Amino acid sequence: MGAAVTRALVAILALLALAALHLGLAREGPGLADLAAWLAGCIGVGDGVSAVDAFVLGDIRLPRLLVALCGGASLALAGAVMQATFRNPLASPDLVGTSAGAAFGGALTIVTGAAAWSVVATPAGSLLGALAVTALVFTLARAHDRFAVTSLLLAGIALNTLVGALTSFAVTFTFDNYTASSRVLFWLMGGLDARTWEHAAITAAGLLLFGALLRPAVRDLDLLTLSDDAAHSLGLAAPRARRRLVWIACGLTAATVSNTGGIAFVGLVVPHLARLLVGPAHDRLLPASAWLGALLLVAADLGCRLAPPDANLRLGVVTAFLGAPYFLWLLARHRRGEAL
Amino acid sequence: MLRPVLLALVVATLGCLTGCRRTAPWQAADWRPASPPQRIVAASVLATETLLAIAPRERLAGVHVLAADARYSLVADEAMGLPLVGADPEQLLAARPDLVVCDAFTRPETLALLAAAAVPVVQTATPTSFADIAANLRRIGAVCWLEAPAEALVAQMEQRLAALAAHAGECAKWRVASLDGALHTYGRGSLFDAMVGAAGARNLAGERGVGPFRKLDVESVLGWQPDALVLGGADAADGEQPAWLAQQPGLALLPCAQRARYVRIPSPLLATTSHRLVDAAARLQDALRQWGRP
Numbered sequence: 001m002g003a004a005v006t007r008a009l010v011a012i013l014a015l016l017a018l019a020a021l022h023l024g025l026a027r028e029g030p031g032l033a034d035l036a037a038w039l040a041g042c043i044g045v046g047d048g049v050s051a052v053d054a055f056v057l058g059d060i061r062l063p064r065l066l067v068a069l070c071g072g073a074s075l076a077l078a079g080a081v082m083q084a085t086f087r088n089p090l091a092s093p094d095l096v097g098t099s100a101g102a103a104f105g106g107a108l109t110i111v112t113g114a115a116a117w118s119v120v121a122t123p124a125g126s127l128l129g130a131l132a133v134t135a136l137v138f139t140l141a142r143a144h145d146r147f148a149v150t151s152l153l154l155a156g157i158a159l160n161t162l163v164g165a166l167t168s169f170a171v172t173f174t175f176d177n178y179t180a181s182s183r184v185l186f187w188l189m190g191g192l193d194a195r196t197w198e199h200a201a202i203t204a205a206g207l208l209l210f211g212a213l214l215r216p217a218v219r220d221l222d223l224l225t226l227s228d229d230a231a232h233s234l235g236l237a238a239p240r241a242r243r244r245l246v247w248i249a250c251g252l253t254a255a256t257v258s259n260t261g262g263i264a265f266v267g268l269v270v271p272h273l274a275r276l277l278v279g280p281a282h283d284r285l286l287p288a289s290a291w292l293g294a295l296l297l298v299a300a301d302l303g304c305r306l307a308p309p310d311a312n313l314r315l316g317v318v319t320a321f322l323g324a325p326y327f328l329w330l331l332a333r334h335r336r337g338e339a340l
Numbered sequence: 341m342l343r344p345v346l347l348a349l350v351v352a353t354l355g356c357l358t359g360c361r362r363t364a365p366w367q368a369a370d371w372r373p374a375s376p377p378q379r380i381v382a383a384s385v386l387a388t389e390t391l392l393a394i395a396p397r398e399r400l401a402g403v404h405v406l407a408a409d410a411r412y413s414l415v416a417d418e419a420m421g422l423p424l425v426g427a428d429p430e431q432l433l434a435a436r437p438d439l440v441v442c443d444a445f446t447r448p449e450t451l452a453l454l455a456a457a458a459v460p461v462v463q464t465a466t467p468t469s470f471a472d473i474a475a476n477l478r479r480i481g482a483v484c485w486l487e488a489p490a491e492a493l494v495a496q497m498e499q500r501l502a503a504l505a506a507h508a509g510e511c512a513k514w515r516v517a518s519l520d521g522a523l524h525t526y527g528r529g530s531l532f533d534a535m536v537g538a539a540g541a542r543n544l545a546g547e548r549g550v551g552p553f554r555k556l557d558v559e560s561v562l563g564w565q566p567d568a569l570v571l572g573g574a575d576a577a578d579g580e581q582p583a584w585l586a587q588q589p590g591l592a593l594l595p596c597a598q599r600a601r602y603v604r605i606p607s608p609l610l611a612t613t614s615h616r617l618v619d620a621a622a623r624l625q626d627a628l629r630q631w632g633r634p
Binding site: 093193 | 450555
């Protein structure tokens with residue numbers, strides 16, 4: 001018990017330290033000293049910082065940090081759930097078209113000009129796209145009132161392709177407007193710049209709501225890693241549980257990618273890293289995945305922020321750079337005959 | 341339990357969507373600050389080109405980073421030395437502006453954050469004609485308390501347009517098309533269309549029903565048979581063939597290619613949305629008049 005508490009404290013402290021670096025490190029504008037002064041000012045100690053620095057720290061960087069924390073945790077949780085429910089180490093939240101639907105919905109708001117109406121227009125369009133495509137995949141996958149993994153995968157692949165094509169088609173409508181064109185492209189590549197409190201609220205709400213639903217499902221996840229028959233003999237209706245859990249994973253993904261754009265590999269890679277740390281039992285794997293996911297996305301976003309401005313480094317690109325080598329390493333392990 | 345949660349998330353997001361649309365006083369078309377702004381950030385190339393022409397330099401607290409890039413800006417040299425800003429709200433706020441002038445394409449998130457920081461932001465409209473350009477100049481002049489110099493700039497532009505109109509008849513038979521290395525062209529509803537019209541010539545893409553911007557194929561260009569091609573790129577003499585054109589099989593068959601009827605207009609001039617577009621029209625008219633007839 002003591003070791004577990006220590007581990008939890010270390011994890012929290014590491015996250016807080018990284019969060020402080022995320023808030024206080026910048027190429028320009030308020031730095032770590034200003035962050036300390038601002039925090040001290042918030043509790044009535046010292047003079048605080050100028051109004052502009054307070055705004056930069058409290059209304060620009062802080063919501064961005066929250067989106068990174070909640071988004072990273074949500075994507076990693078979604079990945080852990082998908083890998084358990086599909087019994088496949090390569091499963092990720094992108095599998096059933098949620099991310100593709102989010103990309104399409106978001107791109108559509110930019111192409112039609114609806115994005116200019118409100119800062120929440122793109123997240124709203126994206127969320128609706130994600131849920132609509134996921135619902136369609138689930139409807140297509142339902143055969144003979146059963147919820148077969150193969151049907152779900154096939155429907156997911158087909159819808160991913162179709163919605164990807166629709167997104168490309170929507171992008172062609174921005175060719176007469178290079179700014180809209182670059183905005184769509186940046187959205188599809190993912191990023192956390194200019195996030196507001198509304199974005200943070202939606203991402204955090206998604207994590208809290210769906211994370212709460214996940215808490216009582218820990219045993220189901222453990223059982224689903226067995227065969228359906230074994231799970232059934234232990235009292236779990238596997239198809240029904242799988243449908244519910246995949247929906248939860250899709251909800252976590254939708255609430256995140258609707259505010260961040262496409263972010264690859266977090267959901268795929270982080271659960272594997274978490275398994276290396278705490279093992280496969282989901283009561284420990286889920287919190288560890290959420291923690292590592294938050295850590296990874298905050299670190300990746302910090303890298304984006306500190307990169308030279310001309311580099312235009314996007315978050316989705318950084319996570320892909322981190323995730324793709326890991327994916328290849330998994331493949332190499334598999335070729336050597338080791339389990340994934 | 342799952343369905344209510346999904347529903348709650350969607351409803352909350354849509355609630356945010358309708359509830360968080362912020363309107364600031366400076367979004368009104370006739371708004372201007374109570375006193376002359378002293379720290380203006382020109383957050384677009386258009387704003388920079390305009391403000392460097394009408395405002396004292398010391399009132400500029402920052403200019404857009406592209407305005408200091410000679411590939412995109414006609415005032416790159418003048419913009420050098422001024423603080424450069426991008427689209428990032430943090431960068432914009434770091435300039436401590438009391439007014440930000442940006443274009444219609446600025447991200448709503450950036451606008452929302454600047455509004456939350458109580459920084460007035462004025463967006464210029466996307467121009468498709470010289471009248472729109474004049475309206476943008478007047479708007480920038482009004483919000484910066486620089487009506488007189490802005491009006492002088494408009495008058496200067498209109499004077500030059502009138503001078504071009506006096507010779508427009510000499511170019512009326514010319515059917516021109518813009519083309520770049522990827523065979524993009526500008527059609528109806530583009531500033532290029534307005535520029536060609538000001539020079540007195542005809543924009544072939546516009547006449548063929550092409551919208552503001554389209555990618556063509558070689559077959560279309562061969563079918564259109566333009567009398568002259570308007571080409572952007574680095575400064576080059578009229579008639580000088582760009583390397584990319586020789587690499588596009590078939591374009592050499594165009595009569596205008598065989599007669600080297602290329603009007604070379606520097607890319608920033610061809611792409612400008614400011615009063616400087618009249619320079620492009622003058623350059624086009626000069627070239628066409630020099631060649632006489634198609």
